[in-house]
Structures are given as structure tokens and as C-alpha cells.
Amino acid sequence: MTPGLAITPLHAAAALCIMAAHLSAQEPTLLAHWRLAGDGRDSSGNERHLRVVGVDWGAAGPRGVAGTAATFDGRGDFLELPAANSPALGAREFTFSLWVHTDAELDDVIGDLAGQFDEATRIGWQISIQNAAGVTSSQPNHRHVHFGIDQGHLEPLWTDHGRVGEGMFVFALCVHDGALYAATCEPGAEQRGRVYRWDGEGRWIDRGAPDGCNSISSLASFGGSLYAGSSKYRLAGSALPESENPHSGGKIFRLRGAGDWEQIGTLPDVQAIGSLVVYRGKLYASSMYKPGGLFRHDGGTTWTACGTPDGKRVNSLAVYNGSLWATGYDEAGIYRYDGANWHHAGKAGEGRQTYALAVHRGGLVVSQWPEAKVFRYVADGDWQSIGRLGNELESMPLVVYNGKLFGGTLPQAEVYRFDGDESWTNVGRLDHTPDVKYRRAWSMAVFQGRLFCGTLPSGHVHSIEAGKNVTYDRELAPGWRHVAAVRRGNRLELVIDGELAARSAEFRATDYNLTVARPLQIGFGAHDYFRGRLAEIRLYQGALSPLMIRAQFAEGRPPQ
Secondary structure (H helix, E strand, O other): OOOOOOHHHHHHHHHHHHHHHHOOOOOEEEEEEEEEOOOOOOOOOOOOOOEOOOEEEEEOOOOOOOOOOOEOOOOOEEEEHHHHHHHOOOOEEEEEEEEEEEEOOOOOOEEEEEEEOOOOOOOOEEEEEEEOOOOOOOOOOEEEEEEEEEEEEHHHHHOEEOOOOOOOEEEEEEEOOEEEEEEEEOOOOOOOOOOOEEEEOOOOEEOOOOOOOEEEEEEEEEEOEEEEEEEEEHHHOOOOOOOOOOOOOOEEEEEOOOOOEEEEEOOOOOOOEEEEEEEEEEEEEOOOOOOOEEEEEEEOEEEEEEOHHHOOOOOEEEEEEEEEEOOOOOOOOEEOOOOOOOOEEEEOOOEEEEEEEEEEEEEEEEEEEEOEEEEEEEEEEEEEEEEEEOOOOOOEEEEEOOOEEEEEEEEEEEEEEOOOOOOOEEEEEEEOOOOOOEEEEEEEEOOOOOOEEEEEOOOEEEOEEEEEEEEEEEOOOOOOEEEEEEEEOOEEEEEEEEEEEOOOOOOOOOHOEEEEOOOOOEEEOHHHHHHEEEEEEEEEEEOOOOOHHHHHHHHHOOOO
């Protein structure tokens, strides 16, 4: 101690702050290191070896060396650390990092990277790459990384983000290039369906009316571009007065910038686009009304007809386990297209129509009318009910969000969360328009870590957060990417290829104790079995510094 320097309470407090800063700056503790170079053994010395289900060990890793990565088939392969040997992360900082390889052309969703989550209590964490399609008429999320934690928390109220333009129907939501887009039905004689970009706090920036008809009914992000499908929507189907706008739709457009839309095709005999989806590297579109049709974009303005099953309409489109799947409005049917031929996959109970598709816990689920039930695919001709959404008549959009499946309804425009054993929990009503027969919670998307939902007839968009989340709201480029999910202080972070890609809103760390008696799973979770390759997985107690994460990326990056 310096002679003559008295120790005051202020000095003591400063010394404690310095000590705390020193401790927090210490290198995080490595809890497990799974190289996935031929086996699932832990090389950290902590003996956290993985149970292996399936998985091919012969793949080349990010450096191009054979046998240094694991290939997951997207159908049933996964790795698991038993609950008894899984670390208790508590409310402390942690880092989960890995190398992930995805293909550019996909015939399946990508699925879950890792997680340790108890669906019953909603406690735990998960990391996935979301491919959400068949969400009624749109593909709202495509190759988006999602990192979420939860301790059974759900915001008590939905946030109302205002009416979208002069729309009475938010027909489609889509996340593209870091922004949320909404497409509307605006039925007046001089109105047209438009696309808007959300600018926060109820501000919606007009990005133009691509066509002259009353609706833009479908959106999809693909290959760095935003696509839109136009429709002459028949509002009588929602028990509303028909539109005075006489113009037909059935066209596909691509956004070139601001409000500049390029028409890339007109589908023959189609008045309204039913859905857009990406399958095997191509964009597909369906017809909402008769005559039915599925069409594939083959470049320029060329759209190739792909037929329909027995002449029936195919509407919402999704991709799952090698096939393109479709719902139907001519019966409560679900149909499967293998790239050449259609197959009838069965019907959803006693329903008359099917509306949306989602992939939940490795299985395909479908919504329907008029029972408002959701059914899970077992085999062609065998769909099992997983429950009814309250006393509603129609279950519509279905989205997996932070470990749980959510669905929207008609006639009260309610949103429900699936809690297992045919149990659905009402988490809010979004449209209170008086003196109408039907209200729809129709469109959904995950953006900035929140679940968004668009409605009819109020034309508003609402959002809610379950737990705390951070999302990378751009398409994750194919090939090898280094991803680090970090819980740092009172925020979550996603670091991709060594650079901070997204950060969550602040939260109180003590509200999220993630210790749970569940196994840690790699390649499986609430969304789907992972399709792709993984290598060099590390789990740390503590938040890796940006410098340390960049060093991991530099060490393992593919040769230039």
C-alpha cells in the first residue's frame, strides 16, 4: 500500500469493481468439445460423450478433410447428451458455437441445430435454422437462424403495430433482407393490393402496388430477392362485401428496389395466387381459385405447369422430407408432389378444407376447417388429430416459434399455443372489429425475435415474444458457416462467420434460469431433424469474447 494513502469506502468499492471486471474477463470454461471427426466423443476431458442415432461420419469438414464432419439426413439422425450428464447452465452466460453446412438447393427444411428444452415447462434454450413455408399463403421465413431461451415467460399483451396502409386484410407477411414486409387486400374500386415494409412503432412504408387487382396475396424471399403474387380476392369468402375492383390477378413480381416491381410471369387462367414456395432451387406458385394449378418458374417469364392431383386445387405449399406438400380447398385433402407426380396423402379428419402446413418436432402438421383442429402426418392416409383450437371453426397459420407450435383462428382471430396431449392454450385475440361474422388471424412470421401476426378485417399487425430471442433475419448463405450463439449479460447474440449478426433486446438475466432435467440434443428439436453437416461443436460456460469467436472462425474457415 502506498504510504499515507487511507482506505476509504470509495476506494474499497472501486477495488471490488476492478476485481469483478477481472473475474468477468476470465476465459470462459469449456464444458464440452465435440469435434464430430468420426464419433460423438467429447474431447474437452469432461467425458460428455454423445449418444449417436444415425449420422454419417465420412463427410469433409470446413477445411475440406474427409471424416471431419457429421452428416445428418433430416429424417431421424441426431446426437444426444443424456440429461444426467448435461451441464446446468442456470441464469449464467454461455456460448454454443459450431460449423454448419447447408446445401443451396433443398427438398426439406433445414431444422434444429441444438437445444436443451422442456416443452411442458417451456424452460431451456434452442438454436435452429427456420424454413417456414405453407403459412397459409406465404413463405415468411427462409434460412433464418433463431436462438431463443425461455423460462415459461410470455408477454401478457400483444403489441399492436397499427393498420397496414388502408388494408382490411394482411394477406401475407415475409422477412426479407433484414426487414419485415406485409401484403394487403385493399378492396375499394380505386384501391389496389400493396406491399409495405415495417419501419417500427406502427410505421409502414409503402413499397408500391405491383398489379391493378385488389390484393397481393403471397410473398416469398428467395435468392436475395422478394417475390409477390397478385390476386383478385373474393371477400365473400370472409363474409364481407365483394370488392369493387374489377381487375384480375394471377401474376408474379420481383422487387428490384423501393417500389419498383418487375413482372416475371402471368399464370394461365389464374385469377389469384394461392401460395409461393421454394423447392429444389425453384420458385413454385399455386392457384387459389378454380381451375387449380401448380407452376414452376423456369427463368425469365416462363412458368411450367406441373398439374394437380385429380384436377383438385392445391393451395398452401410447403416442403418436407423430399416432397412439395399442398393443402386443398376442394376437400380437406393434403397432397404430395415428388417433382414429377402427385400423390394423395389423405384427409384431415372430418374437415372440408385444409389451410396451412408446418414442420413440428420432425413431423408435418396441417390446419383445417370447420373443426379448427390440427392434424399430424403419420403415413399417407393416416393423419392423427393433435387437438382443437378452442371453440373456433377454422385453424389457419401454423408456425414453430422458440420451442412451441402456434396457430391462428377464425372467427375470433385468436392465437393458440400447442402444449401437448391435444391441449391448446389461448394466448390472445387480435381482432375486435364489431358487426362482422368472421375475423381472421391469417398470416404469421418470426422477425427480430418476435412472432408477428396479420389480421382481417382490421388490417392490423400484432406481435408477441415468448421468452427471449434473437434472429438473423437474412438468408443464411449455403456452404460452411460458423455460428456462435452467445448469452452475454442481459442480451442474446448471434455471431456468424466471426461478425456480430444480431443482438436481442435487453432482459433481466435472473428471470431466465435454464437449468432443466432434459437431454441436450444436437440435430433435433421443436422444428425438425437437421438436414446438413455439422463440425467442431463447443459449449462454454461464459460468453466468449468477440476476439475469441473470430479466432475460432479463422482457425476453421474453408480454404480460399
